Amino acid sequence: MKLARDPNLDALCGEYLLGTLRGAARRRFERALREEPLVAARLRHWQGLAPRYSAMIETPPPASAWPRLERELGLSRYRTPWHRRVSLWRGWAIAATAAALLAVGLQIVPLKPTSSFAEIAQLSGPGDAARISAALSADRRTLELRATRPVLAGPSQSYELWLIPAEGGAPVSLAVLGSLDAKLALPAAQAARLTRGAKLAVSVEPAGGSPTGAPTGPVLFAGAIEV
Amino acid sequence: MRSDADIKRLLLATAARGEGAAEAFEGLYKACSPLLFGIAQRIVRRRELAEEVLHDGFTRIWAAAGRFDPLAEQPVAWMAAIVRNRALDLMASHDVSRVDSYPEEDELDRLFDWSPAADDSVDAGRASRWLRDCLGELRPQERQALVLAYDRGMSHSDLAAHLAQPLGTVKTWVRRGLANLRSCVEECMGAVR
Numbered sequence: 001m002k003l004a005r006d007p008n009l010d011a012l013c014g015e016y017l018l019g020t021l022r023g024a025a026r027r028r029f030e031r032a033l034r035e036e037p038l039v040a041a042r043l044r045h046w047q048g049l050a051p052r053y054s055a056m057i058e059t060p061p062p063a064s065a066w067p068r069l070e071r072e073l074g075l076s077r078y079r080t081p082w083h084r085r086v087s088l089w090r091g092w093a094i095a096a097t098a099a100a101l102l103a104v105g106l107q108i109v110p111l112k113p114t115s116s117f118a119e120i121a122q123l124s125g126p127g128d129a130a131r132i133s134a135a136l137s138a139d140r141r142t143l144e145l146r147a148t149r150p151v152l153a154g155p156s157q158s159y160e161l162w163l164i165p166a167e168g169g170a171p172v173s174l175a176v177l178g179s180l181d182a183k184l185a186l187p188a189a190q191a192a193r194l195t196r197g198a199k200l201a202v203s204v205e206p207a208g209g210s211p212t213g214a215p216t217g218p219v220l221f222a223g224a225i226e227v
Numbered sequence: 228m229r230s231d232a233d234i235k236r237l238l239l240a241t242a243a244r245g246e247g248a249a250e251a252f253e254g255l256y257k258a259c260s261p262l263l264f265g266i267a268q269r270i271v272r273r274r275e276l277a278e279e280v281l282h283d284g285f286t287r288i289w290a291a292a293g294r295f296d297p298l299a300e301q302p303v304a305w306m307a308a309i310v311r312n313r314a315l316d317l318m319a320s321h322d323v324s325r326v327d328s329y330p331e332e333d334e335l336d337r338l339f340d341w342s343p344a345a346d347d348s349v350d351a352g353r354a355s356r357w358l359r360d361c362l363g364e365l366r367p368q369e370r371q372a373l374v375l376a377y378d379r380g381m382s383h384s385d386l387a388a389h390l391a392q393p394l395g396t397v398k399t400w401v402r403r404g405l406a407n408l409r410s411c412v413e414e415c416m417g418a419v420r
Contacts, residue, residue, distance in 0.1 A: 014405035017308075018376045019315050020383055044299050049354050049412060051339035053307065058261035059268055061281055066256055069285050070249075078249035 003029070004038035013046045067211075076214065117144050121200050123221035132180055132221050134200055140191045147180040160205045162215055163190060166197035166225075176209035177202075180221075198225045229258045234302040242292035252289060259303060260285070263310045270314040270380035271321075280317055284310035315380050335362060335370075338378055354412070361411035369404030372397055 003009060015021040016029050032039045070076070117135035124131055135144045145161070159180060162171040172193070175184045180202065186194075203210075204217035229237075237258070240251035260281065267280035287309050295305055341359045343352025362370055372390070375381045381389060386397040 010409060011402065011405060014409060015401070018373060018401070018405065019311060019380050020376050020401055022315070022319065022382055046409075047304060047308070048301070049358055050304055051341065051355065051358055052303070053262060053266060054338055054340040055262070056337055057265035057269060059265040060261050061264040062278065065260070065278060065281060066253070069256070069282060070253075073286065073289055075249040075252065078244060078246070078252075080246045080250065
């Protein structure tokens with residue numbers, strides 16, 4: 001029998017919305033909702049009258065709830081690929097960085113890589129003046145970062161340096177940094193990937209680095225390796 | 228809480244499953260999870276069960292976002308219905324005792340926001356006022372049964388136990404309460420046409 005012609009349709013909609021329609025009766029109603037457009041339309045009519053909950057009943061869920069959802073639903077697949085965001089970062093990184101840049105003052109540190117280092121990339125950041133020069137030592141074992149302005153991470157965040165391989169693929173973490181003036185020893189496997197066409201980028205992460213192994217925060221600086 | 232228009236945009240971007248769908252879903256979660264968690268907790272009464280309900284609810288929202296009809300449905304009500312249904316299912320499969328007292332006084336106005344939302348249509352704003360007025364006109368026992376069922380997810384037998392009344396009596400209260408509410412609201416609608 002079609003539920004749409006049932007004289008009790010409105011009463012069933014009411015008990016369904018109220019929650020007192022249970023068990024087999026509820027399953028029957030839900031099947032009719034899927035199969036009979038008139039039933040669905042009638043329910044929507046009454047649903048439109050349901051009261052709006054007050055903000056007073058809001059209760060923040062535990063912080064662990066979102067990471068669990070994200071993991072179980074495999075949401076990382078649906079994130080905007082990070083290497084595509086590199087060229088677009090400007091719009092959304094400025095707010096995140098402005099505070100950090102202002103907080104540490106505006107003195108300019110001249111870019112002067114030491115003689116045994118050769119610059120391989122310029123990473124541009126928010127505003128024309130903010131740049132990082134990345135230089136590689138002659139033996140390719142040490143990477144030196146020098147920022148045009150000293151930028152220190154806040155107590156609850158770190159910077160993370162990423163390599164996006166020239167052949168594409170997921171970003172590889174090179175280092176977690178507290179300051180954007182840093183010297184870091186490179187594992188040989190990573191040094192070999194610092195080739196022309198690869199990109200370097202710096203993102204903001206929770207203190208200690210990305211919890212997922214992939215960038216999670218805004219990208220502040222990015223640039224391609226030129227040599 | 229963001230506006231309904233924002234929530235709709237996020238739901239549609241989630242449904243599209245394109246690049247940025249995860250960011251949209253995260254925005255949806257940030258905007259709506261406190262309300263939905265509050266709703267779940269009011270029904271299941273235990274925090275760890277409410278966490279399960281929220282998790283399952285958002286899993287369903289992610290899966291069903293493509294079936295959300297932006298022209299016909301209020302986005303928050305749509306998500307709230309998913310979470311409520313999940314909470315009711317869970318209550319049916321768990322034997323959760325309900326011994327908590329329930330303050331009746333002013334509950335309707337603490338629980339619901341009767342003022343029209345910024346982006347409500349004139350009709351929706353009016354309907355919300357009608358519903359509040361019509362609830363006020365119900366017999367007290369009918370109103371109490373409806374509020375307990377809606378807010379706390381009580382079944383007929385929960386209501387009978389909670390209100391210390393025979394099952395048949397609370398079923399009648401619920402049925403009559405809904406019927407009176409419906410005819411009162413329909414009268415208000417008819418009066419403005």
